[in-house]
Amino acid sequence: MSDLLIELFSEEIPARMQTRAADDLKSRVTDGLVEAGLTYAGAAAFSTPRRLTLAIEGLLDASPIVREVRKGPRTDAPEKAIEGFLRGAGLTRDQLVERDEKKGRVFYAVIERPGRPAPAIIAEVLEQVIRNFPWPKSMRWGDGTLRWVRPLHSILCVLTSEAGSETVPLEIDGITAGNTTRGHRFLAPDVFSVTGFEDYAAKLKRARVILSxxxxxxxxxxxxxxxxxxxxxxxxxxxxxxxxxxxxxxxxxxxxxxxxxxxxxxxxxxxxxxxxxxxxxxxxxxxxxxxxxxxxxxxxxxxxxxxxxxxxxxxxxxxxxxxxxxxxxxxxxxxxRGPGLSVWTDKLADVTFHNKLGSQKDRIERIAALAREIAPAVGADPDLAEQAARVAKADLSSEMVYEFPELQGLMGRYYSDAAGLPPEVAAACQEHYSPLGPSDDVPTAPVSVAVALADKLDTLTGFWAIDEKPTGSKDPYALRRAALGVIRLVVTNSLRLPLTRIFAENSWSTDLLSFFHDRLKVFLKDDGIRHDVIDACLAMPGNDDLTLLINRARALQAVLDTEDGTNLVQGFKRANNILTQAEEKDGVEYSYGADVKYAEEDAEKALFAALDSAEETITPAMVDEDFATAMQAMAALRPAVDAFFTDVQVNADSPVLRRNRLNLLSRIRTICLQVADLTRLDG
Structure with a gap:
């Protein structure tokens, strides 16, 4: 076993590229060594402004001998077939082995490839890594063909074992690998040699370089x-x-x-x-x-x-x-403090938002109207919401935001205060861009919420109207982020905001709602809510009300996480399958008429009673949108449903009994489907 130390010493590497480059060096070198048969115990990569370093421990001294057995043609096969097999195996006829098989004697080739010494493999792998390194930007210098982020000065490549250390022989574009490096450019620029990683790290620190x-x-x-x-x-x-x-x-x-x-x-x-x-x-x-x-x-x-x-x-x-x-x-x-923020807003009439959606001023007018419309649903004063929307983007014309675009919104708050506008308006100027990402705070002040929603919904409806939707991984207008922002605003503030009212009757409304549903699946994944659970809830009325939809999905997932809930779903599916097959066969719908007076078995009577009890709880709970109570009542049906399928024959010989029992299964389906479309659940 040996330890390997590699250092690639160059001019200054941009700080933003260093960590990724160190990771790439580690993964590409170790992958190449392993593919060539050199396994190792551990590896660590480091970076400084002038060097990428890789230290590998417990590296094999040579790749193992490879033994391969190839089956060839039968011994009585045509001579050309045997010759072709010999050429492919690289053997002579006397090196083949004959074995008896069911269809006669067959030639086998036993091929042994000797292992290769570690230095030869390392040199080969490292040259490939250096020549094909994935720098975001690279350059050539001098007369060579090598590309690197900045001119590469030296390569240190040392293999250390109990017997001592050796330099791996390697030369790339006139740069010959050695066992030397340099310290700090100004404080310790002289060359020094190293024998291994510990020696290297210690000498670097003495030479005013902290490697890590x-x-x-x-x-x-x-x-x-x-x-x-x-x-x-x-x-x-x-x-x-x-x-x-x-x-x-x-x-x-x-x-x-x-x-x-x-x-x-x-x-x-x-x-x-x-x-x-x-x-x-x-x-x-x-x-x-x-x-x-x-x-x-x-x-x-x-x-x-x-x-x-x-x-x-x-x-x-x-x-x-x-x-x-x-x-x-x-x-x-x-x-x-003088003319006021309207001066800046008016300037935005000359700033194009999108060539099909008008100027930034046009967009402000749309957002203001939408903020006023949304305000009552979020508990905001409509006048304040409209006022805030009209000045929220005024700071885009300010000199400070022109110099520091990342301060947009924040400067709007300062300027709103300076203009003497209400504090709710100032807060909305800063907060209406939020949330920008999954870790960003979500506004809760009503006026801020109204403007933030209006801003994001205008973006989404506008780009859907001109058919500029995200495709694959491309989302140049950050529409996925806008949709997730709307979802987080709605969820955090428990808003009841049916989206179809905002979308109105447009050809793209259904498609945009579907886009929201897809984003909702991403959002709820972190809550441990399965995609099929969301699909079961999407099939229910009111699926444009995100709060209602999420509450229903969370309640259903909670029930499915219990044994009763999981087993009830299986019972429901069994009932639905039997019922569907019977309806197709008989050409009728078994949707009413189940009567307890025709029940003969105790389990049958118990199911009637359980369904009556569940319905008494579920129906008012669904009216109150108390999904947790409704779904717990549904899950409580599990013992009665299980016992029914164990003790009762649905397709009885008596037509009356059969019809009554099928109608009883219809009651199971009807009651369960009040809660969610369980047919859409997996499994």
């Missing part, structure tokens, strides 16, 4: 939070930025700097966004006021002045950036 991205992240966060805490402040958590910054440095040096006093009055989100997007700075806030007061930057070098020069340069660049943000903010406030 997670270790770099932990070091950054530890130092950043400690420095902030020492000043009575705290770092604003930002996992995405932390991962990105850890991919920008090999030896993180955390520095905390000052934000100019002129900029402290900017909204904290503006400061945070500007520093994050342009400088890759972490925001440091005062927990007492929520105000952003300082920043954290991460350098890739230690300096004699403890970073003072670096901070001075960063603060100078930051001041220039924040001066722009301050200018945008003050200009926007003058508009909001």
């Amino acid at each position: 991205a997670s270790e770099r992240s932990e070091a950054i966060w530890h130092d950043a939070t400690n420095q902030a805490f020492a000043s009575g402040l705290e770092v604003v958590a930002d996992g995405g930025l932390l991962a990105e910054v850890a991919g920008l440095v090999e030896w993180p040096v955390v520095l905390m700097g000052e934000i100019g006093a002129d900029f402290l009055a900017l909204p904290p989100e503006v400061l945070q966004t500007s520093m994050r997007e342009h400088q890759k700075f972490f925001s440091v806030k005062n927990p007492a006021t929520g105000r952003i007061e300082k920043f954290i930057t991460v350098a890739n070098i230690e300096t004699a002045d403890n970073g003072a020069t670096i901070l001075a340069g960063n603060q100078k660049v930051l001041a220039a950036r924040l001066s722009d943000a301050k200018f945008f903010w003050e200009n926007d406030l003058r508009v909001a």
Whole structure:
């Protein structure tokens, strides 16, 4: 057994590509080794801005000998057939084995392929991986044909065993694999050799390189939070930025700097966004006021002045950036407090939403009308809902949102407050885009809910009207996300909002409702509700009322999760099958007339009583939409149904008994189908 160490050393790899590249290196190399017969005990991949590293433990020293037995023609077969078999097997006639079989003696070829040494296999696999590496973007340099994300400088490929370490012989486009690498570009640029992974990792750290991205992240966060805490402040958590910054440095040096006093009055989100997007700075806030007061930057070098020069340069660049943000903010406030948000809304008449759906201003008019219509159903004031819808997208014309599009909605809230609009309107400006994804918060304020629903429903109905629906994996207008947003808004707020009233009578209404049903299946999957359970509920009246539909599906799934519920469904299906066959055979419908006076067996009489009791509970429960009670009453039929099929012969010799019992089965079907269409359940 041996251990393998691979390092691909290059110019700086973009931070966003590093993690995926390390995973690809691991999977492609290990897959190639295993396919060639080299199994291993474990593997780990690492990345820094200048290197991809793979460490493999417990690798076989050679691929195993392969023994294959091939059956050939009979010994008395034509000579040409035997010669063809020999060519395919790569053997001579005297190497064949003869065996007796039922149809005579048959030739067999026993082929043994010797194993190959690990270095030869590793070299072959690694060259293929490097030449075909799946970088999102790659480049060529010099006169070679090799493509890499940035110029590749060296390849380290060392195989270590108890006998020592050896370099795997490999050469690609003039780059010869060796056992050397380099440390930090500035702090330890000299070449050094390594004998294996432990030696490699230890020497890298001495050379100011932290190999593990997670270790770099932990070091950054530890130092950043400690420095902030020492000043009575705290770092604003930002996992995405932390991962990105850890991919920008090999030896993180955390520095905390000052934000100019002129900029402290900017909204904290503006400061945070500007520093994050342009400088890759972490925001440091005062927990007492929520105000952003300082920043954290991460350098890739230690300096004699403890970073003072670096901070001075960063603060100078930051001041220039924040001066722009301050200018945008003050200009926007003058508009909001002066002419008002309608100035921005009017500008949206010149912004095309879609060439078949008009401008953004046209869309705002539609959303405003729809928000007013929806408002009573969500408990919102219609006037406020319409007012909020008319200004919710005004900030799209603001200078701040033009510079930082990710602040749309949030800036609308600030500008609405500045314009003196009601707080419900300001909240809707910020919240109407939500929820944007499965983890996003769902608005609950009535006016916000009305505008959020109107926004998403206008998008869906508009694109369905022009036949621009998602196809396969393509969804350029994020219509699946919009539908899931509507579902989450409805479910979270327990809204009763029949969708067909909103869709009105249009040729595409049924198709759009079906799209919602498909999205609902995706949404309910996390609740453990099966697709066939939803199908059983979709077949019932009111399937455009998502709240009613979900309540019914959850109640049915809860019953099916019990033994009584599962067994009752089987009893129902048995009753339905017998009844359907009898109706087809007799040409009549057995849907009424079951009378207990014709019951002869105790189990038969007990089923009559059980059905009467269930119906007394189910009928009013369904009127009250108390699906849980109705379905529990349905499940309670299980013992009586089981006993009936055990003790009673449905197709009795007596026509009267047979007809009465078939009509009794019809009662089972009718009562159960009040709750859900159980015929659509699997199994």
